[in-house]
Amino acid sequence: MGIDITWARDELAQFLKLTELYRPADPPGVMTVSSHLSNRGPRAEIVASAHVVEQILDRVLPRWRTEVPDDRNRTVNRWYQHREAAQRADAALQRDAEVRVRLGDDAPQLSAGSMHPWAWDGAKALWRSGHFREAVTAAARKVNAETQNKVGRRDLSETKLFQSVFSQTAPKAGEPRLRLMVDDGGDTFRSVHRGAMAFAEGCYAGIRNPNSHEDGLPELPEHEALEQLAAFSVLARWVESATLETA
Template sequence: MGIDIPWARAELAQFLKLTDLYVPPDPPGVITISSYMENRGSEADIVASAHVVEQILDRLLPRWRTEVPNDKNKTVNRWYQHREAAQRADAALQRDAEVRARLGDNSPQLSAGAMHPWVWEGARALWQSGHFREAVTAAARKVNAETQNKVGRRNPSETKLFQNVFSLSAPKADEPRLRLMDDDGSDTFRSIHRGAMAFAEGCYAGIRNPNSHEDGLPELPEHEALEQLAAFSVLARWVDAATLETI
């Protein structure tokens, strides 16, 4: 499901309102000369709002913590970085479609935050710090672990795990299967499960292994890493939706 734009913009606007800076009035009968400014909202209200806003920012600007300047957090206000990120996110929500159309790129956009939760939960922290290759590896490990959890096994793992769970043979006492459709004896049933095995092997042999075992590899470009995450998201959705078949 896509982001609820009116809701997100309202949350961002509320946060910006709470963190707006102003010079507090002098007490009655007192005149002060000071550049001191404070936020309009209470600290409790700002913290509560920030909890939601940070999740919006993570979806729209995954690397806002490293890409948006925070040098004025101490000298101006602790919420300075959040405010600039919120302003950028609001502009993206309001004008992204227009900008892409005007620049001649109005194609569908792929969002890491919209991928299967196993993938994005595994990758999020590393992705936000710009460690794209490691983020893909972490996502691969998460999909492997969740698949093991679903079938109740710790061995085998990765390629051998998926070959086993998508095997066309009947389940055994210690080897449950994952079924993407009922076994009706059709070529479709066989094709789907052979395809799932081959796809999983490609993900782990062709993506996960090189990313985690080759020293000195340059950092992945973000768009390539996003494509690799998408591959693991497809696999995760298949596993998540599959029926567990035991004896």
């Protein structure tokens, strides 16, 4: 599901209104010298609004905490960084589609926030700090752990785990299976589960293992890391939607 642009822009606008900056008048007979600015809205309302706005910013500008300057945050105003990020996010929401069309690239956009929660929740903390390779590895671990939870196994992990759960053989005691469709004895059933097993092996052997075990690898470009994250999102959806079969 895509972001509700109208709602998001309304929330950003309300936050910017609450945090509008002004310089309070000096008390009578007193002259102060300070760069600090106050906000128009009550603190409680600003904090409540910020709770929602931060989630919007995380979707629209995932690295706003590190990319939007905050060096003036302490001296000017507590919400200075949030305000600039909100202004950038509003512009992005308003004009992103137009910019892509004008620049000749109006292809569909892939959002990490719309991926399966097992993939994105495992990755987002590292992703937001720019550690893309480690973020993908964290997502791989999360998908593996949730699969172990679903089938109730701790003795297998990663490639061996998925070879077992997607095996076309009947489940045995202590060896449950995940079924993506009913076993009707047809070619489609065999193809789907053979493909799921091979796909999972590719994710862990071709993505997770090199990311985890190769020292000195350069950081992944963000778009490549997003593609890798999408692979684990696909696998996560298959696992979560699969029917558990036990002996």
